[in-house]
Amino acid sequence: MTLAPAHAGWRFRQPSVIPGFGLTLGFSLAYLTLIILIPLSGLIWRSAALGWTDFWALATDRRTLKALEISFGTAFIAAAVNVVFGTLVAWVLVRYRFPGRRVVDAMVDLPFALPTAVAGIALTTLYAPTGWLGKLLMPLGLKVAYTPLGIVVALVFIGLPFVVRTVQPIMEELDKEVEEAAATLGASRFQIITRVLLPSLAPAIITGFSLAFARGVGEYGSVIFIAGNLPYKSEIAPLLIVIRLEEYNYPAATAIAAIMLALSFAMLLVINLVQTWSRKRYG
Amino acid sequence: MADPEIKSYEPHHESRSAAVTESRPVRVTLTTVTLVFLGIFLLLPLIIVFKEAFAKGVGAYFQSLGDADTRSAIRLTLLVAAISVPLNLVFGLSAAWAIAKFEFKGKAFLTTLIDLPFSVSPVISGLVYVLLFGAQGLLGEWLKAHGIQILFAVPGIVLATVFVTFPFVARELIPLMQEQGNGDEEAALSLGASGWQAFWHVTLPNVKWGLLYGVLLCNARAMGEFGAVSVVSGHIRGLTNTMPLHVEILYNEYNAVGAFAVASLLAGLALVTLVLKTLLEMRYGAEIAATRGH
Secondary structure, eight states, X not given: OOOOOSXXXXXXXXXXXXXXXXXXXXXXXXXXXXXXXXHHHHHHHHHHHTOHHHHHHHHTOHHHHHXXXXXXXXXXXXXXHHXXXXXXXXXXHHHOBOTXXXXXXXXXXXXXXXXXXXXXXXXXXXXXXXXXXXXXXXXXXXXXXXXXXXXHHHHHHHHHHXXXXXXXXXXXXXXXXXXHHHHHTTOXXXXXXXXXXXXXXXXXXXXXXXXXXXXXXXXXXXXXXXXXXXXXXXXXXXXXXXXXXXXXXXXXXXXXXXXXXXXXXXXXXXXXXHHHHHHHHHO | OOOTTOBOSSGGGHHHHGGGSOOXXXXXXXXXXXXXXXXXXXIHHHHHHHHHHTTTHHHHHHHHHTSHHHHHHHHHHHHHHHHHHHHHHHHHHHHHHHHHHOOBTTHHHHHHHHHXXXXXXXXXXXXXXXXXXXXXXXXXXXXXXXXXXXXXXXXHHHHHHHHHHTHHHHHHHHHHHHHHOSHHHHXXXXXXXXXXHHIIIIIHHHHHHHHHHHHHHHHHHHHHOOHHHHHHHOOOTTTTOOHHHHHHHHHHTTOHHHHHHHHHHHHHHHHHHHHHHHHHHHHHHHXXXXXXOO
């Protein structure tokens, strides 16, 4: 690496006796560029080449807007559900001892390991009107399969481990003495949880939420089986990209993809800011 | 499902910890709610896969697995994983060496870039290659003129799989190697080892369990990837159909036993992955470092 120093004392890298910097960094950068950066910038280039008017027309197409709304809306609801249940699961796993805890703990990672298509057909079979759960929910007037509710169910499945695995390690490190101090000062258990524990868990919970949300927005495999895929009703944005591609409508597919990427990155940025703020506030 | 034997967090200090834990009924209720929730959302989908696969008996199960298209889907999935996992393994080692062993400008940015594929929808991961190599793509004309087939063929499937599984090995190794520091390698070098020897005899044994952990997760995703592969494969039966894509085709043909039979193989792979992962965490937890997730 021979980068000319911009001013005295500026070094691209600190000196080290370990060899192989040029080789490994060079290979990594080349691989990263070929596999990730060039293809992704191809997408950005193609959407820029559309021109502003065309892009705007494609982006504000009613079906596109509806699909984006469904994707982001259901992902938001599912991530919110996962915040509640994921935090509860983490709490029970960290604080309580019960037989089979290790197995339950390992099971939480199932959505990471189970291929999404398998999850999709399994959930659809369960929640179909004739399925084990669908049969139970039918009399209650709850239709899950082939409705937006089905999308939420699939995204809850997919997103759960993101919340549990982000919150769990932080929970394990919580200092019990702080709780004891609060208790000796006369705080009730409810006060300790809401005033002492939750604030210190907040950054982890927000991270878990954002990971589950980001994953949910882009999720495809587990959703398309259970969603029913009715345009304007239960058609998610990734599916609309696939449909446009199958119609050889590359500009529309590109535009939807560019909007999804931009929205996801904007959201990650906002969540990063919120996190920095909450770390300063509570950290 | 709630077991009566739920004990408090610190059983030896029952009286002392009473103030910092919930009352017994609350503990039992919360545990029950958690187990019921996990039972419905995680366990039932897993059970239904095997139940549906064997719905028409063991004979029908093995008959559908013996189908020629199914076997070719299994072969293709194994082939794709056999190419993409080693590629990302080499990248992971190389990136971890550069990032963990050296201090340089832009390191944090590079680490962020490596995680990029996790925040991109699988469908978009496939789409970018269609835009690049497709008939209307940037390189489409050139590839056609030279008779090179990437899209709707094995190279496209491999590329899409490499894209989505890109960060797995690197993100396990980077924090682990950072934690271990450079001391061991510096000692080896000062004793006259070459850089390559230091890597092979010192670094690799130090990170082997973390490496295995990353490869395990990478492989599970590579064999199970659906969205990205679906976009680039073209779904040609017997040729560009991976196992997850074959599950979709069979399912849409109302061949439930066939779809769930293939799905049961993938679910089996997921279970094996989970068991090995848990064993690794239990036995070598400290050597894998506290970087769980994904």
